Amino acid sequence: MSRKSDQVWDELELTYSRWGLNEIPFSESVTTFSEAQLREVFTGREDQLRQVLNLFRGRERKRVLIYGGVGIGKTALMLEVLSVLKRKLQDTLTAYISLPANTDLATAAIVALARELKDDEWAQHQLNLMGLHPQTRPVEKSAMAKAGLGGTGIETEEKTVPVNKPEIPALSFEDLLNRALQKYARVVIAIDDLDKQDPARARELLRDAQGMLKGRAWFILTGHPSGLTRDILTRDLGLFDLALELTQLDQKTTNEMLINYLNSARPEHSRRLLDDPLAVRPFTPETARMLCERSEGIPRWLNRLGSYVLIKASELHTDTITPEILQAGFEYADQQLRGQTGLTPEDYYVLDLVLEKGVLSEAQISLADLDRVKAKEFNEILPILDKLVDLDLIRRLPSERAMEYEPSPLILRKLSDADDQPSE
Amino acid sequence: MTKKPTSKNKNYAKIVNSGSGAIAAHGSVAAGASGIAVGGNVKGNIVMGGVNISGSNISVRGDMVGRDKIYQPSNAIKTYEEDLSLSRSSKDQTGEIKALTNLGNAHYILGDLHRAVEFHEQALSIARNIGNKDSENIALGNLGLAYSLIDPHRAIELYTQRLMVSHKLENKMAERDALESLGLAYIRLGDARKAADFFEEALKISRGNGDRLREGSALGNLGGTYVELGKLDQAIDLYNQSLSIARETGDRLGESQRLSNLGSTYAKLGEIRKAIEQFEQALAIAQEVGDRLGESTYINHLASAYLLLNDIKKAVELYKEGLTIARDVGDFLSVSNHSFSLGLIFIDQGRWYDALHLFEECLEIRRKDDDLNVRADAIYQIAYVHHLLRNLEKARTYYWDAKRLYEKTDNPKGIAACNLSLGRLMIRMGFVDDAIQELTVAGEIYRRLDDQSRINTTDEMMRLAKGIKEKQLA
Ligand SMILES: Nc1ncnc2c1ncn2[C@@H]1O[C@H](COP(=O)(O)OP(=O)(O)OP(=O)(O)O)[C@@H](O)[C@H]1O
Ligand SMILES: [Mg+2]
Numbered sequence: 001m002s003r004k005s006d007q008v009w010d011e012l013e014l015t016y017s018r019w020g021l022n023e024i025p026f027s028e029s030v031t032t033f034s035e036a037q038l039r040e041v042f043t044g045r046e047d048q049l050r051q052v053l054n055l056f057r058g059r060e061r062k063r064v065l066i067y068g069g070v071g072i073g074k075t076a077l078m079l080e081v082l083s084v085l086k087r088k089l090q091d092t093l094t095a096y097i098s099l100p101a102n103t104d105l106a107t108a109a110i111v112a113l114a115r116e117l118k119d120d121e122w123a124q125h126q127l128n129l130m131g132l133h134p135q136t137r138p139v140e141k142s143a144m145a146k147a148g149l150g151g152t153g154i155e156t157e158e159k160t161v162p163v164n165k166p167e168i169p170a171l172s173f174e175d176l177l178n179r180a181l182q183k184y185a186r187v188v189i190a191i192d193d194l195d196k197q198d199p200a201r202a203r204e205l206l207r208d209a210q211g212m213l214k215g216r217a218w219f220i221l222t223g224h225p226s227g228l229t230r231d232i233l234t235r236d237l238g239l240f241d242l243a244l245e246l247t248q249l250d251q252k253t254t255n256e257m258l259i260n261y262l263n264s265a266r267p268e269h270s271r272r273l274l275d276d277p278l279a280v281r282p283f284t285p286e287t288a289r290m291l292c293e294r295s296e297g298i299p300r301w302l303n304r305l306g307s308y309v310l311i312k313a314s315e316l317h318t319d320t321i322t323p324e325i326l327q328a329g330f331e332y333a334d335q336q337l338r339g340q341t342g343l344t345p346e347d348y349y350v351l352d353l354v355l356e357k358g359v360l361s362e363a364q365i366s367l368a369d370l371d372r373v374k375a376k377e378f379n380e381i382l383p384i385l386d387k388l389v390d391l392d393l394i395r396r397l398p399s400e401r402a403m404e405y406e407p408s409p410l411i412l413r414k415l416s417d418a419d420d421q422p423s424e
Numbered sequence: 425m426t427k428k429p430t431s432k433n434k435n436y437a438k439i440v441n442s443g444s445g446a447i448a449a450h451g452s453v454a455a456g457a458s459g460i461a462v463g464g465n466v467k468g469n470i471v472m473g474g475v476n477i478s479g480s481n482i483s484v485r486g487d488m489v490g491r492d493k494i495y496q497p498s499n500a501i502k503t504y505e506e507d508l509s510l511s512r513s514s515k516d517q518t519g520e521i522k523a524l525t526n527l528g529n530a531h532y533i534l535g536d537l538h539r540a541v542e543f544h545e546q547a548l549s550i551a552r553n554i555g556n557k558d559s560e561n562i563a564l565g566n567l568g569l570a571y572s573l574i575d576p577h578r579a580i581e582l583y584t585q586r587l588m589v590s591h592k593l594e595n596k597m598a599e600r601d602a603l604e605s606l607g608l609a610y611i612r613l614g615d616a617r618k619a620a621d622f623f624e625e626a627l628k629i630s631r632g633n634g635d636r637l638r639e640g641s642a643l644g645n646l647g648g649t650y651v652e653l654g655k656l657d658q659a660i661d662l663y664n665q666s667l668s669i670a671r672e673t674g675d676r677l678g679e680s681q682r683l684s685n686l687g688s689t690y691a692k693l694g695e696i697r698k699a700i701e702q703f704e705q706a707l708a709i710a711q712e713v714g715d716r717l718g719e720s721t722y723i724n725h726l727a728s729a730y731l732l733l734n735d736i737k738k739a740v741e742l743y744k745e746g747l748t749i750a751r752d753v754g755d756f757l758s759v760s761n762h763s764f765s766l767g768l769i770f771i772d773q774g775r776w777y778d779a780l781h782l783f784e785e786c787l788e789i790r791r792k793d794d795d796l797n798v799r800a801d802a803i804y805q806i807a808y809v810h811h812l813l814r815n816l817e818k819a820r821t822y823y824w825d826a827k828r829l830y831e832k833t834d835n836p837k838g839i840a841a842c843n844l845s846l847g848r849l850m851i852r853m854g855f856v857d858d859a860i861q862e863l864t865v866a867g868e869i870y871r872r873l874d875d876q877s878r879i880n881t882t883d884e885m886m887r888l889a890k891g892i893k894e895k896q897l898a
Contacts, residue, residue, distance in 0.1 A: 200815040377825040
């Protein structure tokens with residue numbers, strides 16, 4: 001038995017070494033990368049980096065909003081900015097937190113900041129009071145992607161919810177900030193995933209945090225381009241000095257990103273230059289292009305598809321990813337995505353409905369449709385739709401006229417479905 | 425148990441519209457405030473009913489004989505299920521009918537109308553199979569009641585059958601019940617004239633056999649139809665007659681309900697002080713006999729009356745008190761109604777987030793209910809608050825949801841309110857063509873309803889939309 005297992009392992013090892021890769025470099029979540037790893041794979045977004053970093057040439061504190069669709073690279077950009085600041089500005093303290101559910105911004109900011117003030121006893125005491133223990137930052141967590149062949153399922157980012165929230169978080173934050181500002185010239189608080197849950201709730205959070213946001217710390221926030229950011233941009237513009245929208249990457253940059261990821265898994269001496277046709281190995285330039293096209297310039301899709309395709313290819317012991325192998329990889333991705341853990345029957349009903357409709361719109365959906373998914377309001381299925389988007393099974397169309405969803409391109413629609421779907 | 429689909433709450437809107445600038449500018453506020461309306465009850469196997477008249481926050485509460493005797497349906501269901509399998513295994517069909525009937529009624533009380541229909545259907549078909557006319561008769565009545573909210577036309581069919589069966593059996597009591605049920609069903613369909621005919625017939629039967637209690641409730645129901653027909657003075661007269669019967673027979677619950685109905689009618693006549701007097705008397709009785717459900721209902725009526733007097737402070741106080749009682753006794757219907765009314769006031773006071781949270785609580789409850797119309801009311805208000813909060817996308821999604829439900833329940837006022845609001849919203853979001861489309865529909869409906877003030881609002885919005893469009897084209 002164990003001989004056999006060893007043999008399997010050795011075969012895989014062989015396949016990977018023929019590809020010139022140590023491991024599968026892709027990951028669905030940036031938080032699994034170390035700072036150094038992120039630096040290696042981070043691609044493009046130069047314009048945005050320039051705009052944000054330029055603000056830091058000035059002394060006056062600023063507030064930045066980064067917004068864009070799911071998996072477009074908000075967290076990656078945010079962490080990249082923080083990492084540059086950390087390296088280049090010794091007098092600047094950076095703190096990152098992904099906004100936990102049921103937590104106000106001030107409390108989140110306290111947690112983020114206190115975790116950075118490791119030597120400050122008072123700060124650590126605050127964390128203890130909240131039932132939290134001083135931890136290393138998520139960015140510094142050991143890379144889970146190293147688990148290698150796993151790669152399936154979603155890695156949910158760790159989100160700790162404080163047990164005892166401070167009574168007046170804004171004031172506690174002030175205190176903490178003052179202590180930090182005794183040591184540092186600048187404090188940057190990065191709060192990620194502002195409206196992961198509900199745009200309206202996020203608005204309420206922002207409103208309640210106005211005082212803090214206009215205080216002495218720098219803030220970088222991320223959100224989705226839904227009603228929230230829309231309204232912030234048109235109305236509460238005063239709240240943000242810079243609002244950056246992240247959009248899909250072009251094909252050239254996507255290709256570059258693919259190469260950076262692959263290179264990051266190659267031994268130092270065998271890294272390839274961008275224009276080297278072997279840089280995309282085990283892909284061919286053709287299948288690399290096909291992969292990038294299918295990813296539509298969305299970094300997370302490239303990561304997901306890339307990872308599934310490599311797993312499939314290694315199962316097939318292939319040296320080169322031909323169009324056929326690529327197709328098999330896409331089918332595998334489709335299977336894996338649909339079979340993700342944590343999907344309930346209700347989720348499948350809703351997914352089916354989207355697959356059947358082609359485009360599911362809040363304005364067009366009928367009560368009969370809703371009945372099929374045991375609902376009477378579109379609102380009732382929104383949480384499910386959000387979940388399916390997060391799992392890359394469907395995607396939200398950019399329309400602002402109505403909420404509209406369609407199957408994600410990562411899902412291969414059944415042929416029979418594709419036939420009777422009038423293309424819209 | 426039952427609520428009459430209600431439409432726009434005029435009285436309240438008046439106040440809201442006179443409120444703060446932002447709201448006044450918005451014009452229409454409530455697509456429909458649901459008035460409290462309780463009626464229709466199951467007593468043993470006999471179907472009883474009450475009239476629900478609303479259209480103002482203060483509504484006429486139906487006669488509910490034996491309401492205090494409601495047992496705990498969820499516990500009872502278990503027992504009935506055992507009865508059912510027992511009677512089935514022993515091939516005792518009469519027992520089976522009885523168990524099915526009890527199960528149907530229990531589910532009805534729990535608000536699960538579709539399950540109720542299922543059980544009563546089964547009971548009906550067995551009764552017909554074994555040719556038991558009496559059981560058939562009872563099943564028809566219960567089935568009709570269960571259908572009354574889902575499909576009123578079907579309910580009328582069933583009641584009519586019941587009327588004929590009873591007539592043939594010369595069962596006067598059942599005949600009168602059928603007549604009353606028919607009256608109620610027509611009220612629900614908005615045909616008060618026809619309803620009045622049926623109630624008059626029922627009244628005759630009750631008078632014929634000297635059943636004072638039922639005579640009183642028939643008078644009350646008739647009073648309700650007269651309210652509906654706008655004959656308020658006659659209604660007051662009828663209510664007073666039924667009130668004295670209640671006093672004469674020592675029917676305390678009936679007394680309190682009729683006082684409350686009287687109050688509502690006075691409120692409609694604009695005699696608010698007098699209305700308050702009645703409600704206070706009703707409330708005192710409810711407190712005296714420990715009728716918590718009545719207590720919370722009358723407090724709600726009182727609150728609405730103070731609202732009409734523009735005594736917002738007193739109204740808020742009362743609504744809060746009512747809300748506490750209703751939450752306390754697990755009277756979800758009242759919780760949803762109180763939170764709805766209080767939500768409207770909070771909107772008026774600019775306490776938008778507070779209002780939002782109340783409407784959300786209200787919707788949570790109404791989602792469990794089969795009455796899509798009041799559910800739509802809650803959804804509409806949530807949309808409206810989001811609109812005020814400028815959560816435009818949220819508002820849009822909720823308006824669409826409300827509209828679909830109003831369409832399903834054939835509520836033109838509700839539909840038009842959604843169209844108008846969506847029109848306004850789409851202008852703000854920059855989709856002028858969509859706005860024009862929505863406003864066109866709203867305008868058509870309001871013209872059909874002959875609602876001049878809304879026609880004006882709609883036309884005004886339309887001019888705005890067209891103006892923007894012209895500028896865009898130029
Ligand atoms: N510029 C980039 N260069 C390289 N990899 C990137 C880049 N942007 C994103 N990625 C990768 O794509 C994946 C998704 O990115 P990220 O988590 O930053 O997206 P997001 O916009 O924060 O998504 P969500 O909306 O789910 O929070 C991650 O694995 C990340 O490492
Ligand atoms: Mg992110």
